[in-house]
Amino acid sequence: MFLQTLPFLVQSRILSFLGFEHQSLDSGEERVDEEFGSIPDCLKDAASSANELFLPWLPLSHDTLNSRELFAGYESQEDFLSQVGEGSGDNSKDVAEEMEIDLVMVAPLDEEIQNMAASLKERIMTFESSSLTVELANEIRRLSFERDADPFVILGMLEPWKADDETASILVFHLSNGREEEEEIAWPSKVLCSIMLPKMLVLEEPASRVLVISMVEYCKLHQRAAECALLLPLIMKKSGINNHMCDVITRIVKESLHPAHVSAFCRKLLCGEEVEKRSIILPCHQCLLSSQLVWTESLFNLFQNILNHNVQLTQDSVDQLVLLIREVAPSFSKSLKFGNFLLCFITRCSLLLKSRKLLLVEAVAKTNTLVTKSILSKLASF
Incomplete structure (x- = not known):
C-alpha cells in the first residue's frame, strides 16, 4: 500500500529520509500510545492491512522502503548519505537550491518528453549541416523550457557532450539564446557543463581549434558561468589537470577574463572554503571531481601562466x-x-x-x- 498525501517530489525526499533513519525512528506502538494517547485510526487500519511493516506507524513494507525507486538518482543509500553530508556546511539558500535539483531529478519524466529527448539525442550524434544543427539547438531549448521538466535533467538525457566538436561549437552558442527571464548565470552554466566541460575532463590530446575558439568566445560573453561550470570543475578534476587542459584554461584566462576576475578566482581556489569551490556540473560527471586541488606539474604551470599574464x-x-x-x-x-x-x-x-x-x-x-x-x-x- 502506498499513500501519497504530499506532492510527489516532497514525499520522495521524506521517504528517503525515513528509509535511512528508520532504526532511530522505530519507536513501536507502545511508545506512540504512551506519548500521543493512541495511533490515529487511519494509520491503524492501514497498518493492520499491511504485511511486514518497516515502521509500525507508517504503512510501508520492507520491500517498498528498500526499493531502488525510493532512492532514485543514487547508486546506494550510502551515496545518498554522502551527498547530504557534503552539503551540511552550506547556507540555507544553497541547501534549498540543492534540494530543489535533487527533487526534480527523482521525478519521472513524461513519456512524451522521454521520446522527444531520445529523438534529439540521436540527431545530436549525426552532423548534417550547420543550419540543421541550429534548428536542433532551437528544439533542445524549447524542450528544456517549455515542458514541465528541469533543463538539467533534459541535458543529462541528451548527452550533448558526445557530439563532434563542430556540432558542439554550434550548439553551445545557439542554445544560449534562451529565455531572457532565465537567471543570468543558470542557463549558460548548464550549457557549458553539459557540452564543453565533459569534453575537457577527458582531454588527452590538444583540443581542436574549433572547440577552443568556441569556448573562448562563449566565456567572454558568460564569464561567471565560465568560472563555475568550466574552469573551476576542470581544475578540481580528481586526477589533476594535464598539459592539454592547462593550455585550454590558459587561453580562456588570457582572452576571456579580466585580470581582476582571475585574481579573485585564484583566491577562491587557494583560500576558499569547500562550499565556495562547488561547481555546476551534471550528476553523472560529479565522480570525476575532487573537493581539494590536486597539484600536478601542469597546475603549477597554469599558475605560472597566470602570473605571467600580469594577474596580481x-x-x-x-x-x-x-x-x-x-x-x-x-x-x-x-x-x-x-x-x-x-x-x-x-x-x-x-x-x-x-x-x-x-x-x-x-x-x-x-x-x-x-x-x-x-x-x-x-x-x-x-
Missing part, C-alpha cells in the same frame, strides 16, 4: 602558495616545471614575499633543478 594575486593567496610550496617541494624536487613556477612566483610577487623569505629558502633548498641556484640568488636579494 592577493596577499592571502600568496601566503597560501608559500605554505603549499613548503609542503610539496620534496615531491617536486627534480621538476623543472615546478622550479620555473617558483622562479616566476618569487619574481612576480616579491613585494608580498619579503616576510616569507626564510620559509621559501627552506623549501627551495629541498629542490635540485637547473633553476634552483637562480631562485636562491633571487631570494637572497630580498
Whole structure:
C-alpha cells in the first residue's frame, strides 16, 4: 500500500529520509500510545492491512522502503548519505537550491518528453549541416523550457557532450539564446557543463581549434558561468589537470577574463572554503571531481601562466602558495616545471614575499633543478 498525501517530489525526499533513519525512528506502538494517547485510526487500519511493516506507524513494507525507486538518482543509500553530508556546511539558500535539483531529478519524466529527448539525442550524434544543427539547438531549448521538466535533467538525457566538436561549437552558442527571464548565470552554466566541460575532463590530446575558439568566445560573453561550470570543475578534476587542459584554461584566462576576475578566482581556489569551490556540473560527471586541488606539474604551470599574464594575486593567496610550496617541494624536487613556477612566483610577487623569505629558502633548498641556484640568488636579494 502506498499513500501519497504530499506532492510527489516532497514525499520522495521524506521517504528517503525515513528509509535511512528508520532504526532511530522505530519507536513501536507502545511508545506512540504512551506519548500521543493512541495511533490515529487511519494509520491503524492501514497498518493492520499491511504485511511486514518497516515502521509500525507508517504503512510501508520492507520491500517498498528498500526499493531502488525510493532512492532514485543514487547508486546506494550510502551515496545518498554522502551527498547530504557534503552539503551540511552550506547556507540555507544553497541547501534549498540543492534540494530543489535533487527533487526534480527523482521525478519521472513524461513519456512524451522521454521520446522527444531520445529523438534529439540521436540527431545530436549525426552532423548534417550547420543550419540543421541550429534548428536542433532551437528544439533542445524549447524542450528544456517549455515542458514541465528541469533543463538539467533534459541535458543529462541528451548527452550533448558526445557530439563532434563542430556540432558542439554550434550548439553551445545557439542554445544560449534562451529565455531572457532565465537567471543570468543558470542557463549558460548548464550549457557549458553539459557540452564543453565533459569534453575537457577527458582531454588527452590538444583540443581542436574549433572547440577552443568556441569556448573562448562563449566565456567572454558568460564569464561567471565560465568560472563555475568550466574552469573551476576542470581544475578540481580528481586526477589533476594535464598539459592539454592547462593550455585550454590558459587561453580562456588570457582572452576571456579580466585580470581582476582571475585574481579573485585564484583566491577562491587557494583560500576558499569547500562550499565556495562547488561547481555546476551534471550528476553523472560529479565522480570525476575532487573537493581539494590536486597539484600536478601542469597546475603549477597554469599558475605560472597566470602570473605571467600580469594577474596580481592577493596577499592571502600568496601566503597560501608559500605554505603549499613548503609542503610539496620534496615531491617536486627534480621538476623543472615546478622550479620555473617558483622562479616566476618569487619574481612576480616579491613585494608580498619579503616576510616569507626564510620559509621559501627552506623549501627551495629541498629542490635540485637547473633553476634552483637562480631562485636562491633571487631570494637572497630580498
